[in-house]
Amino acid sequence: MCGRYSLSKSKIELEERFQAEMLPEFKPRYNIAPTQLVPVITSASPKGFSFFYWGITPEFGKNKPVALKLINARAETIDQKISFKSSFQKRRCIIPADGFYEWKKLGKKTKIPYRFTLRDEELFSMAGIWEEYESVNGETQHTFLILTITPNHIVSDIHDRMPVILTKETEKIWLDNYTSEDDLKKMLIPFAADSMVSFSVSPLVNSVQNDTPAVMRKTSPMDQHGNYTLFG
Numbered sequence: 001m002c003g004r005y006s007l008s009k010s011k012i013e014l015e016e017r018f019q020a021e022m023l024p025e026f027k028p029r030y031n032i033a034p035t036q037l038v039p040v041i042t043s044a045s046p047k048g049f050s051f052f053y054w055g056i057t058p059e060f061g062k063n064k065p066v067a068l069k070l071i072n073a074r075a076e077t078i079d080q081k082i083s084f085k086s087s088f089q090k091r092r093c094i095i096p097a098d099g100f101y102e103w104k105k106l107g108k109k110t111k112i113p114y115r116f117t118l119r120d121e122e123l124f125s126m127a128g129i130w131e132e133y134e135s136v137n138g139e140t141q142h143t144f145l146i147l148t149i150t151p152n153h154i155v156s157d158i159h160d161r162m163p164v165i166l167t168k169e170t171e172k173i174w175l176d177n178y179t180s181e182d183d184l185k186k187m188l189i190p191f192a193a194d195s196m197v198s199f200s201v202s203p204l205v206n207s208v209q210n211d212t213p214a215v216m217r218k219t220s221p222m223d224q225h226g227n228y229t230l231f232g
Contacts, residue, residue, distance in 0.1 A: 002163040003033070008028045008029065020041055023049065030211050038095075049096075050093075055070065055145065076149070078147060087130065092129055093128045093129065095126040102116065103158070104158045113202075113205045115205075116155060116197070117198075118195055126147070147188065149164050149188055152192070154196045155193075158198070164187070165191035202215055
């Protein structure tokens with residue numbers, strides 16, 4: 001799964017990379033978590049960033065609370081699941097990011113957080129779908145989830161899934177309302193491992209309350225079990 005990511009670039013960098021208008025009040029994010037309101041670009045509005053909640057409530061459970069929402073969908077079956085098929089066909093989006101996190105299990109209780117980025121740490125996007133639904137309060141809300149796929153060898157040592165990462169070229173195809181399902185599915189593949197890097201980071205990232213550059217800091221895995229200094 002993909003359960004945490006970052007978008008630490010500036011408003012100007014985002015607008016230049018994605019050729020879309022960002023809200024003036026946007027602030028970089030270092031530890032984005034499910035249920036939070038974050039920027040996406042949709043096929044319905046490709047020239048501007050929309051702010052949606054991360055986590056889709058399927059059609060069969062429209063009134064479920066945020067805590068019970070799904071956050072990922074398997075790319076291999078996205079066109080087969082009744083709850084996602086319509087969104088895959090009509091409501092696709094890209095989720096801007098500059099890194100994502102996964103946790104490597106060591107024993108029953110120990111997990112070491114790792115950060116994955118492109119080799120040059122540039123912005124990229126993850127493939128997603130979005131939905132509009134009515135909350136228990138009768139309010140219309142927009143939500144999204146991230147498509148995941150089997151991992152490349154950079155990610156597979158840490159986790160058995162990774163987000164579908166798009167290139168600049170495939171972003172346009174993904175957002176094009178006229179792209180066929182066959183062409184869409186061809187893009188749902190693991191990103192090239194030789195274009196990515198990974199490294200262990202501060203355990204500060206474990207808490208969603210920590211949303212500062214410190215969570216992205218490279219840290220030796222060994223240091224996370226001994227006399228680790230959070231700000232060292």
